Amino acid sequence: MSPVSVLAPDLGVAPRARIRRDTATQRPHIPWAEAVARELSALASLADEAQARARVEARLDGLRLALHASPFHARRLRDAGMHPGDLRGLDDLRHFPVLERATLAAHWDAIPTLPTASSECVVVRSSGTTGAPVNVVRDRRDCLLMWAVLRFLLARAGARLPRRPRVVLLDALPGGLEYSVRLPILEDGALHRVSVLRADAAERLHRVRPAVVFSDPEGLRWWTARPELPRPALMLTSAQHLPTALRDTLTRDLGVPVLNYYATTETGPLAWECLRTPGHFHVFAPDVWLEPDSDDVVVTRLRPSVLPLLRYRPGDRGTVRRDACACGFRGWTLTGFGGRGACRFLAPTGRAVDAWAVAWVFKHHALRAFRLTQDAPEGFLLELAGASEPEAHALTERLVAALRNLGWASPRVAVRHEDAAAWSAPAKPQPFRCLVTPQGH
Numbered sequence: 001m002s003p004v005s006v007l008a009p010d011l012g013v014a015p016r017a018r019i020r021r022d023t024a025t026q027r028p029h030i031p032w033a034e035a036v037a038r039e040l041s042a043l044a045s046l047a048d049e050a051q052a053r054a055r056v057e058a059r060l061d062g063l064r065l066a067l068h069a070s071p072f073h074a075r076r077l078r079d080a081g082m083h084p085g086d087l088r089g090l091d092d093l094r095h096f097p098v099l100e101r102a103t104l105a106a107h108w109d110a111i112p113t114l115p116t117a118s119s120e121c122v123v124v125r126s127s128g129t130t131g132a133p134v135n136v137v138r139d140r141r142d143c144l145l146m147w148a149v150l151r152f153l154l155a156r157a158g159a160r161l162p163r164r165p166r167v168v169l170l171d172a173l174p175g176g177l178e179y180s181v182r183l184p185i186l187e188d189g190a191l192h193r194v195s196v197l198r199a200d201a202a203e204r205l206h207r208v209r210p211a212v213v214f215s216d217p218e219g220l221r222w223w224t225a226r227p228e229l230p231r232p233a234l235m236l237t238s239a240q241h242l243p244t245a246l247r248d249t250l251t252r253d254l255g256v257p258v259l260n261y262y263a264t265t266e267t268g269p270l271a272w273e274c275l276r277t278p279g280h281f282h283v284f285a286p287d288v289w290l291e292p293d294s295d296d297v298v299v300t301r302l303r304p305s306v307l308p309l310l311r312y313r314p315g316d317r318g319t320v321r322r323d324a325c326a327c328g329f330r331g332w333t334l335t336g337f338g339g340r341g342a343c344r345f346l347a348p349t350g351r352a353v354d355a356w357a358v359a360w361v362f363k364h365h366a367l368r369a370f371r372l373t374q375d376a377p378e379g380f381l382l383e384l385a386g387a388s389e390p391e392a393h394a395l396t397e398r399l400v401a402a403l404r405n406l407g408w409a410s411p412r413v414a415v416r417h418e419d420a421a422a423w424s425a426p427a428k429p430q431p432f433r434c435l436v437t438p439q440g441h
Contacts, residue, residue: 026144026185033148033185036287036303040152043285047330049322056286057089059302066308069113073308090289093300099312104266105134112137112306121306126265136265139306147185149269149284150212150236156327157257157275159212159233165189166208168232170215172196172222172360196222205229217242218357220258224249231256238263241342243354244278262337264314266307267299271334276327281334283320290320290334297334343432345374347407355432358402361395362431371418372399373433378411383418392417 046052067073067084077083080097087096104111114121114137122143126134154161165187171177176195183189192208194201196219206229213235215223220237223229224246235250235258242260250258260273262281270288271281283290287303297316301309316337323333343355355372362370371383382399384392396413403411 024182024184025140026183029141029144030185032141033144033151036145036148037151037155039286040149040284041155044152044156044282044329044331047324052285052331053090056289056302059286060087060089062304063087063300063302063308063310066113066304067310070111070308072107072110073310093289093291093311096311098298099310101134101266101313101315104309104312108135108137111308113308114306124265134266137307142268142305142307144185145268145303146263147183150186153236153259153261153272154212154234156272157234157259159257161187161189161211161233163187165211167191167212168205168208168210168214169193170196170213170219170223172216172218202226202229212236216359217246217354218360220246220250221357224254227254233257234259236261241354241356242273243342246354247278262316262334266314267301267309267312268303270297270299274325274327274329274333277325279335279337280323280325281318281337282323282325282329283332283334285331290332292320292322292332295319297337343430343434345432345434346377346436346438348377348409349407350438351407353406355434357406358399359431361398361402365395371431371433373435375435376412377436378408380411380413382413382415384415385418387417 043052043055046055064084064087067077067087073084076097077086082096086092112121120140122138124136124138126136167183167186167189169191171193172195176197178193178195178198180190180192183191189211192204192210194204194208198204209230211233213223213232215235215237217237220235220242223235231254233256235256237258238261242258247258247260250256257275259275261269262271262273263269267288269284270290271283274280274282287301289300289302291298291300291311295317297314297318297320299309299312299314301307301312318334318337320332320334322331324330325333344352345355347353355374358372365384365387369385369387373381373383375381380399380403382392382396384395387395392415396415399413400411403413
């Protein structure tokens with residue numbers, strides 16, 4: 001496998017081995033990207049549920065072939081006395097075994113259908129939002145998928161692109177990696193990664209004048225503090241909890257629609273949060289099937305891929321049901337999504353501060369390896385697992401500096417070393433807690 005990097009704006013993925021410059025190879029995939037967007041649009045407006053299910057079930061033919069070709073799936077189904085041909089319809093899925101994330105992590109190299117897939121593949125590593133990173137094999141179209149989905153999302157948001165649009169990945173994490181590459185797959189545009197830690201970040205954004213911006217909530221906060229910046233047609237964010245107030249500020253004060261989407265490194269894009277009904281995530285059918293009427297997210301990927309995923313459980317909470325939304329969407333919607341839960345710390349002034357604003361401090365720590373609890377107006381307890389004393393000291397210094405920048409004059413951080421097993425749970429970890437209540441409560 002030849003390593004490929006920075007092919008798609010998947011902010012939940014660690015940077016790959018190198019930046020790919022031969023972007024002209026994207027051109028043959030433009031008709032495919034346009035077809036993906038058309039299919040998503042067709043399913044999002046199809047009111048007849050029976051017809052919608054039939055279109056989704058038509059994808060099962062390809063999945064059955066992939067299960068045959070996957071060494072892991074073929075062996076697993078055989079051991080369970082099952083066969084890929086037993087999957088005749090969506091209702092049959094409940095009889096098949098669930099694929100847990102730990103199992104994917106252990107067998108990541110046996111699940112792909114490499115003998116029948118394109119030889120151009122790459123291994124990427126997830127960011128570990130479930131507490132442990134996973135190796136994921138991707139083919140060329142897996143790496144380009146988000147650009148196809150972006151076409152669909154731009155249409156849903158009513159955003160129009162200029163000629164040769166510029167896209168910015170606005171990075172608020174340490175490291176300061178920056179680059180610029182051509183982007184033929186999106187209207188012959190260009191892609192720029194800009195770090196907010198660089199002194200000339202605002203100046204560079206003025207030069208680039210991005211039509212689309214991808215970032216995390218911390219990057220969006222940085223943007224709101226600079227109302228003089230150019231107005232993109234659309235801003236997108238993923239991977240972390242997006243406070244409603246932050247999205248409202250960008251939309252109301254800056255006039256920029258903000259689209260929050262749900263994706264994992266393993267599955268690709270799964271759903272996007274409705275622009276009119278917060279908390280309702282509309283599913284990207286027919287590319288994926290999220291099983292209805294369950295308390296956990298269970299995903300079967302139906303888009304052709306080198307990595308077939310059958311009843312995969314990423315560790316998020318939520319319930320899927322058929323929906324006719326006020327935004328015009330017709331399809332399956334995820335509600336009660338609890339994978340990246342909100343937590344607000346209380347500053348000494350009484351101001352609520354999104355706890356995820358300090359998430360960058362823990363960039364190199366799995367979410368199951370730490371827990372930060374505010375237990376006093378100026379006091380925090382940092383529980384760490386598997387960290388040495390020098391690592392804990394350096395982490396504490398960065399955390400104190402981050403808290404000061406957020407409004408704490410003299411933050412105190414006590415460190416306690418713990419066993420990570422004490423926090424283990426099937427659902428995603430919640431690394432931030434607040435035990436402080438506003439005065440008078």
